[in-house]
Amino acid sequence: MGDVKDILGMSRVKEEKDDKPAPVKKEKMKRPEGMSREAFALLGGSHPIIASQLVSVKKNDILKKPKPSTKGIVTYQYKPFKNQARTDDLELCHWVKCYKGANGIIREPDDSEYPYAKYNKKVQLMKYNAEEYDSLIRPDSGNWTKEETDYLYDLCEQFDLRWHVIFDRYEWPQAPPPGRSLEDLKERYYTVARKMLVSRQGREAPVANHPLVKQPFNKQAEQERKRALLALLARTPQQISEDHAILAEARAIEEKRKAEAGAAKRAAAAAAAAQQAAAAAAAAAPRTTSPAQPGRPAAAPAAPGAPVAPGVSAPGALAAPGAVAAGRALSPAPAMLVSELRHPAEFESAVPPGTPSLFDAEVKTYKPKPGVYLRGAHTQAMATQQAANMTGGSRAFKAVEATLTELQSPTALFGPRVMTRATSGAWLALRSEVIALHETRRNLANRLNADDRPGGSAARRPEKRRRP
Amino acid sequence: MSNNIYGGDEVNAIVLDLGTHSCKAGYSGDDTPKAVFPSVVGVQAGSGNGMEVDTGSGAGAGGKGSGRKLSVGFQPLSTKQIGMEVQSPFGPDDLFSDWELVEALYNHAMKDRLSVKPEEFALMLAEPTHNSRAARERLVELVFEGLQAPALYLARSAMLSAFATARQTALVVDAGFRATTAAAVQDGYVLQKTVSRTPLAGQLLDTAAQAVADAKYSPLRPRYSFRRTEVKPGEFQLTSVDMAGVTSSFRLWSTEQVAAELKEATCRTSEGRFYEAEGVHVPTVVYELPDGQELLLGPERFRMPELFFQPAAFVGQFQGLTLAPDARSVPEVVADTISKCDVDLRKDMYSGAILTGGTSLIHGFRERLEKEMVELVPSGTKLKLAAATNSVERRFSTWIGGSILSSLGSFQQLWMSKKEYAEHGAPLVNRKCP
Numbered sequence: 051m052g053d054v055k056d057i058l059g060m061s062r063v064k065e066e067k068d069d070k071p072a073p074v075k076k077e078k079m080k081r082p083e084g085m086s087r088e089a090f091a092l093l094g095g096s097h098p099i100i101a102s103q104l105v106s107v108k109k110n111d112i113l114k115k116p117k118p119s120t121k122g123i124v125t126y127q128y129k130p131f132k133n134q135a136r137t138d139d140l141e142l143c144h145w146v147k148c149y150k151g152a153n154g155i156i157r158e159p160d161d162s163e164y165p166y167a168k169y170n171k172k173v174q175l176m177k178y179n180a181e182e183y184d185s186l187i188r189p190d191s192g193n194w195t196k197e198e199t200d201y202l203y204d205l206c207e208q209f210d211l212r213w214h215v216i217f218d219r220y221e222w223p224q225a226p227p228p229g230r231s232l233e234d235l236k237e238r239y240y241t242v243a244r245k246m247l248v249s250r251q252g253r254e255a256p257v258a259n260h261p262l263v264k265q266p267f268n269k270q271a272e273q274e275r276k277r278a279l280l281a282l283l284a285r286t287p288q289q290i291s292e293d294h295a296i297l298a299e300a301r302a303i304e305e306k307r308k309a310e311a312g313a314a315k316r317a318a319a320a321a322a323a324a325q326q327a328a329a330a331a332a333a334a335a336p337r338t339t340s341p342a343q344p345g346r347p348a349a350a351p352a353a354p355g356a357p358v359a360p361g362v363s364a365p366g367a368l369a370a371p372g373a374v375a376a377g378r379a380l381s382p383a384p385a386m387l388v389s390e391l392r393h394p395a396e397f398e399s400a401v402p403p404g405t406p407s408l409f410d411a412e413v414k415t416y417k418p419k420p421g422v423y424l425r426g427a428h429t430q431a432m433a434t435q436q437a438a439n440m441t442g443g444s445r446a447f448k449a450v451e452a453t454l455t456e457l458q459s460p461t462a463l464f465g466p467r468v469m470t471r472a473t474s475g476a477w478l479a480l481r482s483e484v485i486a487l488h489e490t491r492r493n494l495a496n497r498l499n500a501d502d503r504p505g506g507s508a509a510r511r512p513e514k515r516r517r518p
Numbered sequence: 519m520s521n522n523i524y525g526g527d528e529v530n531a532i533v534l535d536l537g538t539h540s541c542k543a544g545y546s547g548d549d550t551p552k553a554v555f556p557s558v559v560g561v562q563a564g565s566g567n568g569m570e571v572d573t574g575s576g577a578g579a580g581g582k583g584s585g586r587k588l589s590v591g592f593q594p595l596s597t598k599q600i601g602m603e604v605q606s607p608f609g610p611d612d613l614f615s616d617w618e619l620v621e622a623l624y625n626h627a628m629k630d631r632l633s634v635k636p637e638e639f640a641l642m643l644a645e646p647t648h649n650s651r652a653a654r655e656r657l658v659e660l661v662f663e664g665l666q667a668p669a670l671y672l673a674r675s676a677m678l679s680a681f682a683t684a685r686q687t688a689l690v691v692d693a694g695f696r697a698t699t700a701a702a703v704q705d706g707y708v709l710q711k712t713v714s715r716t717p718l719a720g721q722l723l724d725t726a727a728q729a730v731a732d733a734k735y736s737p738l739r740p741r742y743s744f745r746r747t748e749v750k751p752g753e754f755q756l757t758s759v760d761m762a763g764v765t766s767s768f769r770l771w772s773t774e775q776v777a778a779e780l781k782e783a784t785c786r787t788s789e790g791r792f793y794e795a796e797g798v799h800v801p802t803v804v805y806e807l808p809d810g811q812e813l814l815l816g817p818e819r820f821r822m823p824e825l826f827f828q829p830a831a832f833v834g835q836f837q838g839l840t841l842a843p844d845a846r847s848v849p850e851v852v853a854d855t856i857s858k859c860d861v862d863l864r865k866d867m868y869s870g871a872i873l874t875g876g877t878s879l880i881h882g883f884r885e886r887l888e889k890e891m892v893e894l895v896p897s898g899t900k901l902k903l904a905a906a907t908n909s910v911e912r913r914f915s916t917w918i919g920g921s922i923l924s925s926l927g928s929f930q931q932l933w934m935s936k937k938e939y940a941e942h943g944a945p946l947v948n949r950k951c952p
Contacts, residue, residue, distance in 0.1 A: 135931035138938055140669055142529040142640055142930065166527065166927030208952065214860055215707040219952065232860060279861045283896045290898055 122149035122156060134163060135170035173210045176246045177203060186245050193226050194238055206239060233269045240267035397475030407471050411435040413478045429474040430465060433481055440485055449488050454481070527927035532634065533920040534627060535644035535675075536620065538608055539695035539720060539876065542917040543627035546642060546924035550910055551917045553631035558771065559619045560589040560602040588619070590626035595771070598742040600763035604771040612696050612715075613646055613653050620657075621664050628665075640669035640933055642924040644916045647676040647692070647701050648713050654951075655944035662939045669933040671924070672951040674708045676701035678919030679874045682911070683904065689867040691852055691903075692916075693875035693883070695720040698826075698848055700855040702867055707952060712858040716851045717842065718826050720778075720877040723785065726825060728777040729836035730818045731807075738780075739809050740772030746810060754810055780805060784815050787823040787882035789889070823880050827890060849890035856895070868895060873905040874915040 081090040127148045130141040149156050178187060183196060191199070201222055209215045217232045244262050258264065285293070408423065410416035411432045418428075437447045454462045462480060466473035531546035536557055544551035563586060589595070595604065607623065609615030628636050641661060645654065654672055661670050676690040680703040692699045698719045702712040731738050742759065749755045761769070784805055802816035824832050826848045833841045846854070856867050871891075873884050888903040895901055906912050923929055934950040 133930050136933075136935075138935050140933060140935035140937065142531070142669065142933075144527055144529045164930070166525075166930060169928040170931050208949065209707070212705050212707070214704050214709065214863060215952075217860070218704075218707070218709040218711050276861045283861070283864065283899065285896065285898070287897045 122151040124148075125150045125155065127155065131164055134167040172207070175203065175207050175211075176243060176250070177207075178242065178246055182246065182249065186249055187242055195224070198222050198225065199238065199242065202235060202239060233272050236272070237267055237269045397472040397479070399470045399472045409471075409475050409478050411439060411478075411482075413475060413482055425471075425474060426465070426469040429469055429478065432478055433465065436478070436481055436485060441489065446488060446492065450481075450484050453484050453488070525927050526925050527930065528925050529640065529930060530638060531640040531642055531669075531924045532628060532632065532636075533642045533644075533917055533924060534624060535678075535914075535917040535920060536607070536614075536623060537644075537675075537694065537916070538606070538612060538697075541623050541627055542914055543632060544917065544921065545632075546921050548921055549918065551914055553627055554914075555591050555626075555631070556595065557608075557623060558595070558604050558606045559622055560594050560599060560768075561605050561619075562587040562589070562599070562602045586618075588622045590622055591630070596741070598759065598761075598764060599768060601765060602768055603765050604767045608696065613649060614657065617656060617660055621660055624661075624665060636665040636667050639667065640671075640924070641665070641667045642671050642673065642920045644675050644678055644920050645672050647674045647699050647708060648710075648715065649674065651948060654947055658934070658939065658944045658947045662936055667936070669935045670939075670947075671933055672947060673920060673923065674701075675699075675916045676703055676708050676713075677706060678917075678923065679872060679915045680919070681706075681922055682874075682915040682919035683872050683906070685870060685872070687863075687866050687870060689852070689855065689871040691848075691871060691873045691875075691878075691887070693719060693848070693873070693877035695876070698851065698875070698877070700852045702855055702859050702863065704863060709859065712855045714846075714851045714854045714858070716846050716848060718829055718845060718848060719875075720781075721774075722825060722839070722841070723781050723822055723877065724774050724777045725839055726822045726836045727781040727785075728773065729838050730815070730822070731777065731780065731813060733837055734818075735811060735813055738773050738776050738807065740769060740776060741808055742772060743769075744809050746808075756809060776808060780807070780813075781822065782879075784819045785822050785880050786819050787826075787880055787886045788820045789882065789886060791828065792820050792824045823883065826883075827886065847890075849887060849894055852887075852891060853894040865899070868899045868901045871901070871903045873903055874912050876913045878905060879909055879912055 081087065125148050126145050128143050129146050130143045131146075132139065132141060183199075187199070188196070202216075202220075205216045205219060209219070213232060213236060217235060220230060220235065222230070240262065244266060247260060247262055406415045406417040408416045408418055408425065408428055409432065437450070440446050440450070451463065461467070461477070465477050526547070528547040533542075533544055533546050533551070535542040535551070539557060540554050541557040542551035543553040589599075589602070594602070605616065605619060607614055607616045607619035614620050625636075628634050628639075643657065643661070645657065649672075657672065658670065661667050675692060676699070679690045679692060680686065680688040686703070686706045688703050690699075690701050690703055692701075696719055697715045697717050699713065699715045701714075702709045728738055742764075743761055745757045745759060746754050747757070784803060800816045800820060802814045803819070805813045805815060807813065821832060821835055825836075829841055829845050829847055833839055852871070856864055859867055873887065878884060884903060884905045888901065891903065892901055906915065911918065932950065934947060938946055938950070
């Protein structure tokens with residue numbers, strides 16, 4: 051072999067002999083504790099032992115002899131027992147676990163009391179005696195005799211105030227026709243009990259919190275309730291579906307009303323803030339912008355150089371929707387409300403690392419998928435998406451374009467020539483605000499048409515502020 | 519105190535349930551009765567000395583003054599007996615009327631079948647749900663004076679059936695032998711005013727099955743009236759047995775047993791209302807009677823249980839079947855019971871209805887009843903009819919409930935003891951066992 055390699059000209063590398071590979075060190079399995087030596091030897095190392103089985107082997111070793119209890123050997127004896135809950139001395143027999151000591155049989159330690167005797171609970175009723183009856187209760191008993199009241203009390207005690215059962219077993223032949231109803235029985239019992247309670251306490255005050263006194267039994271209410279329940283059960287499917295429909299409509303009306311109230315509140319708050327901001331702006335350093343500057347954060351520094359142009363035009367557009375929104379309460383149809391208008395200064399080019407640099411159609415910071423993007427192209431795409439998102443289609447967008455054109459700034463229509471983060475953000479914000487203006491206007495127009503009011507509303511179609 | 523059953527304390531008590539079809543007896547704490555035998559007694563006019571004991575057939579006590587010889591159990595009633603009348607202890611209103619027979623049945627259950635001494639065991643007795651006060655007091659007297667039991671409790675069947683399904687509030691529909699009973703149980707007490715019954719039950723179905731067989735083929739032959747021997751492998755020969763001296767009640771009862779087997783094997787409830795025109799497509803089954811005769815049954819299988827749901831329409835189909843004209847169908851009875859309940863209870867009753875009883879084991883009975891009920895109750899209420907899937911549980915649900923109740927630790931204070939009976943007399947039972 052070697053000379054063949056010589057002939058071929060292959061290099062000869064001395065390789066170490068590995069016909070006897072070092073055997074992989076076989077892990078010697080340690081015999082687990084719970085297992086006997088013989089059993090482990092049988093395993094042969096081929097079957098992995100599951101740990102859980104071993105744990106149980108140790109604990110419940112069934113081969114282990116049970117430890118003798120100190121009490122003795124367990125025997126069961128059939129013994130008679132007394133039941134303390136009984137008044138006679140009936141003795142029945144049952145099996146009892148006894149321990150047999152060395153000398154004889156010792157019984158269960160606590161065999162004096164029958165463990166179930168304590169469950170003999172009864173409802174505590176206050177029973178009147180003869181004088182109390184004569185003085186307190188007889189006066190306004192109506193057609194209840196003492197015997198009948200006694201009988202009723204007897205049943206109440208027997209059945210632990212389970213009214214339906216009491217009513218079922220109530221049989222008083224002298225009861226006035228048409229017989230006692232469940233409410234009659236309850237009323238009688240509760241009036242008597244209430245009088246007893248109050249009289250035994252002396253005054254009404256200490257027991258004012260007792261349910262008997264706080265919520266007296268109202269027979270009329272009970273009867274009404276039962277009648278209503280019967281009617282409820284007797285509804286036909288038609289009536290049920292009608293009821294459901296009515297409920298659904300009521301819920302919708304409620305929601306609309308709530309939303310309107312919410313919008314009104316917000317608009318009122320914004321108007322109040324607008325008033326404040328206007329006052330503050332008038333007093334502050336003169337600005338080139340128009341006086342009404344709603345929703346502006348208090349720190350409105352001198353607009354930086356680059357976004358001056360769109361910044362100038364933006365407030366103009368901002369003022370209009372602000373007036374509109376403050377003018378009357380609107381349904382929450384506009385995409386933006388006054389509080390969401392943003393100052394171009396908010397958009398900064400130099401952002402801390404980690405903040406995404408692009409904006410999406412809603413002018414929120416937008417983190418795109420990994421890749422290379424041109425800010426200009428992306429921003430234009432976002433602009434078209436804003437246009438597409440408009441409800442109303444291309445016709446409505448023409449109005450938007452018209453507005454943008456009126457601002458007499460090619461930047462407003464086509465976008466800033468240099469797309470930095472600040473400029474692109476500001477431009478998208480401008481566009482979205484103009485779109486919101488138009489949408490609001492359209493909503494208003496629809497509302498007026500739908501309501502068909504003869505121009506009675508206070509806030510009419512507002513005049514658009516025009517820039518000179 | 520036994521620690522393995524929660525709240526349980528098995529005392530020496532026997533549970534006896536004497537129903538219209540069979541008598542069930544066993545120890546309290548068991549899950550099935552040990553002794554089940556027909557609740558009828560074979561009565562033969564005695565020879566006069568009154569206390570004859572027939573060792574071969576396990577007879578009960580002989581008639582004390584009437585000179586009757588009473589035989590209880592399967593054995594004497596299965597073989598041909600001359601001059602023996604078969605009588606049931608129940609009267610026409612399905613309450614105990616012949617107290618001697620009742621005592622004979624109880625004695626047979628305890629002494630012969632369970633081999634216990636009544637003096638040593640407290641007795642839990644199941645009584646009919648609509649039992650009257652007089653019948654209850656009489657029963658109490660019988661037990662304490664006649665059987666000398668140390669303690670007793672009378673529980674209504676509906677209450678026990680509810681306990682067997684671990685419920686205290688339920689609407690119990692018991693499809694039994696002589697009648698189907700619907701009762702509302704509230705908090706462990708049967709509401710007496712809501713109990714309603716209808717005679718549409720197992721016995722009626724037996725008669726219907728008999729009518730079917732008689733009409734189509736030949737009259738059913740009771741088992742004792744023939745002997746069937748195998749002359750060649752696969753071939754049988756029938757020899758008639760002389761039937762002279764057999765009383766008509768005995769013959770009727772034995773024939774009814776054959777009809778009952780036929781009913782149990784072939785009856786099916788149809789899912790909707792059964793119309794005859796559809797019956798043409800019903801597949802027929804072959805049923806072999808004990809005497810080798812084969813019956814082909816098709817739409818008859820559906821017609822028989824239809825009696826429960828449309829009694830008036832179907833009663834005419836069975837010759838010889840008579841029904842009271844105002845017999846109500848089973849769904850009507852259930853709806854009637856619910857309407858007698860207070861309004862507040864109805865919701866619980868609708869959603870917690872239980873179906874028990876041997877007759878309810880007919881295939882498809884529960885589903886059909888539930889469906890019919892849904893039409894009768896106000897729409898929108900949730901109706902649920904539960905039934906045990908185990909046939910043993912359904913047939914013996916009353917007995918099982920008694921076994922559960924008497925083995926509870928907190929029940930032991932409710933027994934009515936002999937001493938109390940001696941002091942206050944039988945009417946105490948209305949207080950102690952409401």
